Amino acid sequence: MIEEFPEDTYIYALTYYTNPMLRLFIILFIAVLSLVSCSEKKSDNQIYQKPLKEELDAYCTYLNADSSLHDSTYLPVFYQRFNRLVDENKIDSASQILFWAGRNMASNFKYDTAFLRVSINFVARHGSRIQGRYFSGIYHNIGVTYCDNGEYDRCSYYLNKGVIEPKDFYTYQNVADINYGLIFGHLNNGKLEQSLKSAYKAAEMFEEQKDTTFLAACYSGIACIFRYQDDYVAAENYENQGLKIVRKAKDTTGILTVSLNRIDLYNQMQHPNLFPFIDSTVNIFRQWTGKIEDDKLAVNSWYAFKLIHDNKLAEAKKVLEEIKPISLKRSYGSSLDYYYNASSAYDVKVGKGSENIGFYLKKIPQLKENEDYLRLALYNQILHDDAFMKGNHKAALQYLEAAQIAQDSLNNRALRIKVKEFDRKYQSEKKEQQIALQNKELTQKNTFIALLIASIIGLIAAALAYYLWQRQKTLKQEKESSTNFTKQLLENTEEERKRIAGDLHDSISHELLNLKSNLTQDTKIVSKKIDTIINDIRGISRNLHPVMFDKIGLIPNIEQLVERIQNQHNFFISTEINYSGSLNSANELQIYRVIQESLSNIIKYANAHAAKITIDEQPTHIMIEIKDNGNGFSVKETLNSGKAFGLHNIIERSRVIGGEAQIHSSADGTIITIHIPKTL
The missing domain is CATH 1.25.40 (Serine Threonine Protein Phosphatase 5, Tetratricopeptide repeat)
Structure with a gap:
């Protein structure tokens, strides 16, 4: 009473x-x-x-x-x-x-x-x-x-x-x-x-x-009740309801009221949006025409706190000096408390003792009497920082222990209140639950172990099944690719035979018949026709296999190939070759065929004006690059289309000699790169 x-x-x-x-x-x-x-x-x-x-x-x-x-x-x-x-x-x-x-x-x-x-x-x-x-x-x-x-x-x-x-x-x-x-x-x-x-x-x-201002403040009050029970989700929900009311009414006073309360909530929650929300509240206050000194002290104290956190100490000092005259008019109150806290944080940040130590020492007994554990924890932490900075480690330890005790009391306070209020109602229910838990404890443990083992086995089985499925899928794709390549190879072989037969029939045979009919003519004409037949036969032979490849080697044959293509087509090809002949003749022939196939594809499909062939021999490997400035294409779609025999031919020939082919294509052209380890 x-x-x-x-x-x-x-x-x-x-x-x-x-x-x-x-x-x-x-x-x-x-x-x-x-x-x-x-x-x-x-x-x-x-x-x-x-x-x-x-x-x-x-x-x-x-x-x-x-x-x-x-x-x-x-x-x-x-x-x-x-x-x-x-x-x-x-x-x-x-x-x-x-x-x-x-x-x-x-x-x-x-x-x-x-x-x-x-x-x-x-x-x-x-x-x-x-x-x-x-x-x-x-x-x-x-x-x-x-x-x-x-x-x-x-x-x-x-x-x-x-x-x-x-x-x-x-x-x-x-x-x-x-x-x-x-x-x-x-x-x-x-x-x-x-x-x-x-x-x-x-x-x-x-x-x-x-009155939207106080209506929103009531929702903030309900939020405070939930904060006392550490139910921050419900607290923030009521804060949002209050903010919605004042925003709808365009009530600047109410918006500021709820915003300041949310800052306090976010500070207690250590919410990641604390400092951005301080900035938005400061902006609201600056646009508010009905400014009150106490609000100015509270808002700017939080703003100084934020500036100190951002290490903008000069700005923080300016803000604190601006509101200091207001603080001197106050003998108590939350806004004054915020000012002292920001001021002490600044003092600690700049490496000097807090000017407000006497204030904190004086207030601690009163805070203990009022069971204000949050401020007890905060004040003792400030005293700890000050003592530690001054080298008084014994006092620093005492303040730190006091801060921890206050923090523990703060954490348990809402729980004690709640338990005391509902203890009688749930006492019998808790006892029944305890008995039920004891009776089921062994069963639950066994069930958990069984489920754990079953889960592990299930995961292993699922992983194995997935691996086998993926492996089977890969093998199937490789088999299909190999089958398609073989089929395409056979078809191309037949096409090549057909082309050779046509060349022999249309060119050689025709010339021989003409020669036969002209045997009675001038020997010069006969000699000229014989030369034509010889050149045709040589051309067919070169297409089938480069002449004297084993004797003259890779580089001269590439140069002959380039010269022949440039003469036959309006197409420019440059070469940059650094190769000492370290590969055997069989591997060099595969490289020749890769270059030949690449140039053939460029002429047929790329709509390019130029190409470049690069062979660069390094101590550990040989790099071959065929580049053009054509239209480019989708490599993945083309390889999967079943109609890319030339590309598959390049890839397979590279594998045969232990190399790896990489094909990159874009709107700027196509680059085929082959790396061949020299150990092979």
């Missing part, structure tokens, strides 16, 4: 930091709240319809202004006016200035125990005389101040006191805000079901008001 403050009691205990996952929501909640119109009149028909603006008196205007809050006379002005109104029994006016002052202080994270004491006692004593708008609003200010300061029991207690039946727009709005604040008060106390109920209630009320 939370006790009210007696009038003569002053609160001295100050705790600055809340759980970081909750703190961001409070900042955004208060920041967005400050964007809402300060003074509006209620609707005649609907309590969720935004009323017209109303004018505030000079005191309320001053107390509600952010700029006034930093005046040294701010609280004295408030107390002087407030006490006078209370003394004059003007409770309605007193509650009004108390509300606006409390709202301004909560929005700017000004924690003042005396002011809280005055607020609590005033509303407790005069509650029945205070308008619903200010009654719920004052309790809301008290509750969110405690929530942001990490005092979650007090937060929930005072927020609940402000829940009344709304009869006007402002009260309705305050009650919606209270339900939103209860999301985090209940959540940090481990009351997940109550936290979720508050989130749904707040979402329902904000939807009635068509």
